[in-house]
Amino acid sequence: MKRYNSKRLTALVLSSIFSLTVMGTAYAEISENYVRDDTERLKSTRIEEMSVPRTAAVNSASMGNPAVVDLTLLESVRMAMNNNRTIKEADTDVDSAKWARHEARRAAGPQLTWEGSARKIKGKAGDYIDQQRQMGNINYDGTKSYTNSFSVAIPIYTGGKIENSIAASEYGIDVADLTLEATKQNIRYQTTAAYYNILQNRNLIQVRQEAVDTLAAHLKNVNAQYTVGTVAKSDLLRSQVELANAQQNLINAQNNYDISVATFNNIVGLPINTIVNASDELTYTKYELSLPACTEYALYHRPDGLAADRGVKAAEAQMNAAKSGWQPSLTAQVSRNLGGDGPFKTNGSVDNNSTTYGVVATWNIFDNGITEAQVAQKKAALKKAQQEALAMDDKIQLDVQTALLNLQAAEKNIQTTKVAVDKAQEDYKIAQVRYSAGVGTNLDVMDAEQALITAQTTYITALYNYNTSKASLDMAMGIKVDLDVAGYYKNGLPGDIPVRESADKTQNLSASEAAMPKTHAIQLPHAERPSEHESANVDVATEAAMAEEAVAEAAVSETEEG
Incomplete structure (x- = not known):
């Protein structure tokens, strides 16, 4: 069982790394293309800006006949x-x-923030949690912990x-x-x-x-x-x-x-x-x-x-x-906390599925x-x-x-x-x-x-x-x-x-x-x-x-x- 779980974990990690690599590469290519396009667009704009009032004069000057202005x-x-x-x-x-x-x-004005985390417990503690799960004492994978916290804050004073x-x-x-x-x-x-x-x-x-x-x-x-x-x-x-x-x-x-x-x-x-x-x-x-x-x-x-x-x-x-x-300083704040053994899951302790609101004074x-x-x-x-x-x-x-x-x-x-x-x-x-x-x-x-x-x-x-x-x-x-x-x-x-x-x-x-x-x-x-x-x-x-x-x-x- 441990060997099977270890293989699953290894496969999961490798898959995640591969996915992140592909996404990062795609994002880098998109960003590079965007920067390149934006740079070309900026150059084009500057060239147009410079050429509008100067084209006629430059052309005439190249023919040895500078522009004459009264x-x-x-x-x-x-x-x-x-x-x-x-x-x-x-x-x-x-x-x-x-x-x-x-x-x-x-x-x-109000400000919205998000904070998330993902953790994996291994070693003796992880083995103990697996045993408790197999014995039916817990109904979720306690070796995995995903948390998400959303908060809205607005300053009062x-x-x-x-x-x-x-x-x-x-x-x-x-x-x-x-x-x-x-x-x-x-x-x-x-x-x-x-x-x-x-x-x-x-x-x-x-x-x-x-x-x-x-x-x-x-x-x-x-x-x-x-x-x-x-x-x-x-x-x-x-x-x-x-x-x-x-x-x-x-x-x-x-x-x-x-x-x-x-x-x-x-x-x-x-x-x-x-x-x-x-x-x-x-x-x-x-x-x-x-x-x-x-x-x-x-x-x-x-x-x-x-x-x-x-x-x-x-x-x-x-x-x-x-x-x-x-x-x-006084700040009004509303928070929503989610936690479980998967992203945006709420299984686990009661504290991992809660909404709090109130005023924070510092x-x-x-x-x-x-x-x-x-x-x-x-x-x-x-x-x-x-x-x-x-x-x-x-x-x-x-x-x-x-x-x-x-x-x-x-x-x-x-x-x-x-x-x-x-x-x-x-x-x-x-x-x-x-x-x-x-x-x-x-x-x-x-x-x-x-x-x-x-x-x-x-x-x-x-x-x-x-x-x-x-x-x-x-x-x-x-x-x-x-x-x-x-x-x-x-x-x-x-x-x-x-x-x-x-x-x-x-x-x-x-x-x-x-x-x-x-x-x-x-x-x-x-x-x-x-x-x-x-x-x-x-x-x-x-x-x-x-x-x-x-x-x-x-x-x-x-x-x-x-």
Whole structure:
């Protein structure tokens, strides 16, 4: 009998091992095929994504004919909003934050668990059980033991851990949304600056080309006079050198233009070799702006400023969640236990077929200081977040002041350099007339030409600096792209200064900082972001009007092209 049972047991084990091996092999093949298919699908998706906007340009480039695109500044910014990789990266952070909130919320719901086991008793104990079974004392195979346990548990009280974790994840979504908006504003500025750089380099090419043409004509005149012996050979040589230098400067200007176009293409998501025809011009538009008004607007509209404040609230919630380690927890639980000499059988003892339900209370009375250490870490993180928020406010004020000062300086330079260009043109004409009349020197003509080029270059640079400084001021003030940051404050009204103190104390802050009012930890609705197919609200004129309405900016007084 023992030998027979041993053979049966051996056959059963071998059969089980074979079955598990076959199932494992099949599962491995299925998993491998799935992973392979998923990888191929991912590659295909990436190839399609990359090929859609680039195929035509790549094909044309391969034939030696790069694509040509006519773009205004507004169209360029919209293209960047749709194509820029940095924006897409920030958008994935929003999705990640939403899944983190989903995870935190699911912790408050029921959880179903299963636990099973299979055992075999051998040796003397197994022999004794077999004897008892043969004698009829037990009516089941006691050498085999299969157990299954199903339980459903739902937390009733966690000392605030779940609630604060959810709150922290909500603030995390706010931070991700605001960071996305800040990223869009930064890309808008980069696109604007790159577009203006194209205009600047295009104008500089014109200046250098005019210098080459002028010096070529002057060299022709000097050569004619040298032929008849009215001027020295040194004048001819100097004119030739100046023309060669001007031609070299023209080549460098053309190269700078090509680089600025390639940089622009990289920002807006066009193929690098695309030829861009910028439709706009560098212009001067006068703005009446005050530092206090711009700073006040920025403090309530900069997305990275409010993101820092939301970071303070998230750190506070995480600290409160850590404090739950000092509190008891209460969980409602229902369990179903099955046991027997076969899978899901209930023969055997009474305890192997039972259902239990009730409430489980746990309290970690002494954890050797682990909770205290965790709370201390979160409290330090909170203080760090507070200082980061304060530093961000300082940075916002510095950014606004720097951009406004640069704008004002560039405006003054425009006025002075415009006058300088007019005088330099007149001086060059006089130098040419004097040289032709024989009362001036060739050096006078060269100096006047160089002064004219310098004045024209400085004027173009001043126009570029003025327009980019205005774009920088828009970013420093937080002129929106998609998200209305003011809506994240209570009622969207001024006077709600973001929180600047911890939940317990403010001794780490100065008296003026601690006295600042704070917002209540209310959960505000998240602003809806447009789909990828919707155009971003990036009209520069509209943005300026919005800023003027909010901070009483003045209207445009004059416009002149550079």
